[in-house]
Amino acid sequence: MNSLAVEVAGLVMRYGEATAVDGLSLAVEPGTVTAVLGPNGAGKTTTIETCEGYRRPQTGTVRVLGLDPVRDAVQLRPRVGVMLQSGGAWSASYPHEMLRYVARLYADPLDVDALIDRLGLGGIGRTPYRRLSGGQQQRLALATALVGRPELVFLDEPTAGLDPQARRATWELVEELRASGVTVVLTTHFMDEVERLADWVHVLDHGRLIASGSPKSLTSDGAENTLRVDGPAGIDVSGLIAALPAGTQVVEQTPGQYLVSGAIDAALLHAVTGWFAAEGVLLDGIGVRRRTLEDVFLDLTGRELRS
């Protein structure tokens, strides 16, 4: 049976007068890495915590592996791994002891020493949790979420505050999880992380779903790429504009750097280089700049800061 790993339908969550999640419906296919994106305060953590069973839906329903995260918590616990944004550890405990303790709660845990090594936590065995650096605490939280070999893991900003090496180690772990069929739901603010890891993306804003799709479909949907041309400064490009299809724009953004925007395709590239050749101009460089997920995200959610 190919039922959904997570199904959120019509979820509404309020904190007093404030609506954090506003009629949200979304699904997570099993075996995928699904990223939940959104500006600060969009309702991601509230949604994820409801899926984890920490909050009861006020309106709407949430199903996780076909079960109710609150009512069926006992059945779900061994099947679902959870990495919280912060907390969840005893401050005086030692990391390795804590991980071994958690591992013993599961029927078939991962090898704790191997996991400690993978996450570069080998040297911190005698440091109490409260004295670990933020990045070490993050990695320990990830190890705790994975040690029970879950079918589904929720990772809330798994690489926030990590150094580049630890980020990469985390990405590799997530890729291995997907390869072994584990479903991963993650929130993040790093678009490069999403482009590298996610099969599917849900974009939230103001507690609502505003876009869904694969990173590729989101970046190519109705998107216009741009062409960047580097050459001598101060060229009169009015003749170039006249030679290109109607609607194509050419501006000299900074001296010697021209940006061509419109429907960029192979014929247009040819026409641009042809025009410069006919003018006897040797270009320093030319390249197509594709729309990134960050461009899409900012287009969808705006550029102003969220409170």
Ligand SMILES: Nc1ncnc2c1ncn2[C@@H]1O[C@H](COP(=O)(O)OP(=O)(O)OP(=O)(O)O)[C@@H](O)[C@H]1O
């Ligand atoms: N315990 C709480 N009490 C009151 N308001 C809350 C509480 N938790 C969250 N909120 C509010 O609900 C809204 C959604 O918060 P949530 O943490 O779900 O957003 P988020 O998308 O995870 O944000 P971030 O990217 O900053 O982690 C925000 O406006 C937040 O201030």
